Amino acid sequence: MGQVNTSSSWQKAKVVNTVQIASKIKEVALELPEKFTFTPGQYIKAKIHIGDQNIERYYSVSAAIGDNILKIAVEKIKGGILSDFIHKLKIGETIAVKGPAGKHFILNRPNSLFISGGIGIAPFMSIDEKVAESSLFLASFRLMKEIPWSEKLGCCDNVKLFVTREKNLTTSNHGGFIPRRMNIADIKDAVLKLGAAGVSIYICGSTSFVESIKTEIADAELTELEVFTEMFG
Ligand SMILES: Cc1cc2nc3c(=O)[nH]c(=O)nc-3n(C[C@H](O)[C@H](O)[C@H](O)COP(=O)(O)OP(=O)(O)OC[C@H]3O[C@@H](n4cnc5c(N)ncnc54)[C@H](O)[C@@H]3O)c2cc1C
The missing domain is CATH 2.40.30.10 (Translation factors)
Incomplete structure (x- = not known):
């Protein structure tokens, strides 16, 4: 870039x-x-x-x-x-x-975990391929119809899509989409997969989404992580 x-x-x-x-x-x-x-x-x-x-x-x-x-x-x-x-x-x-x-939310570190809520996924779509390939993405949406770039995102192995309020989405028909809220176990699992030490976490979305994920990460006392946030309001 x-x-x-x-x-x-x-x-x-x-x-x-x-x-x-x-x-x-x-x-x-x-x-x-x-x-x-x-x-x-x-x-x-x-x-x-x-x-x-x-x-x-x-x-x-x-x-x-x-x-x-x-x-x-x-x-x-x-x-x-x-x-x-x-x-x-x-x-x-x-x-x-x-x-x-914007100088504080620069998405150029490989081996990162990118966490988004809703439209907070927008800046993550611009990430260079090399950085994206070495990283993991956890993205949360309320409904299937609210997922942008769903075809592209739905078939990426390193992207997990959580859908929190879709009534008829069950484990048998979700086809790659996870029908529940993202939780700290998902974040820990991703950090572990990335190798734990030296992982950067980027969180983007509404203020309430970013604050709640940040608090969960702080409470989980995950060490040696750098956390960066961008709040859309
Ligand atoms: C650094 C940064 C990057 C951003 N990038 C994007 C982006 O890529 N795509 C994008 O769609 N938005 C993005 N936003 C949010 C964007 O700047 C606006 O705040 C948003 O589009 C709402 O503006 P508006 O004029 O339509 O609403 P306003 O007229 O400002 O607000 C109308 C009402 O909606 C409420 N409101 C305002 N913003 C939100 C919100 N985000 N969610 C829910 N309610 C809200 C207000 O409290 C108010 O009651 C970003 C914000 C920041 C700070």
Whole structure:
């Protein structure tokens, strides 16, 4: 991946594609006027004007294509201003973006454990292949229809998908999906598989998801781990 670009000016990004990748998630491809380089884990800022107000929100880069196209995956939040705006964007329309930014959640360490809740999986989709192949992923969702990139994720041996609220998902028909909440035993098992010592754990998702997983890890007194977190709000 390229070096960190510290671009700090707003640019007009043109929507070149939008795909509904889960019931509430759209992946939007944005073309920038300038070369875009980022490190997995970084995010961009998006801005719109409503009346005399500037509304600004952060979105993790889920992929980059060529020199100047980046992808973000946006969950539509009920009553949410910017997520709703982005979901309504059509190909050819523009939105102001700035970045990339973010230096504390850099996903470049091999032998890592990546834990996500819901749309918190977005930054993990940008991880370099070499890092991904040596790592394990535990991803939690509420319903099957809420899983983005489900075809790709469902057939990766190093990805475990937990589905917590799907009524008819039983052990006989889940086909690779685990019909329960992720727990500390799953995390311990993954750390052990990765070799215990020197494992980095990255947790991303809503504040409540990240806090609860972080607390469970702290209570389990897993040693020699470095834990990094990104909270989406
Ligand atoms: C570093 C960083 C990276 C992020 N990356 C992504 C990403 O890749 N994809 C993505 O979809 N979002 C991401 N977010 C969240 C994003 O920045 C917005 O907060 C989100 O899209 C909601 O904005 P909104 O304007 O639609 O909602 P708002 O108008 O801000 O909020 C409307 C209502 O929804 C509630 N709300 C706000 N955010 C959430 C939430 N995440 N979950 C549940 N309720 C919420 C608010 O409390 C409020 O009641 C990221 C946040 C951070 C800090």
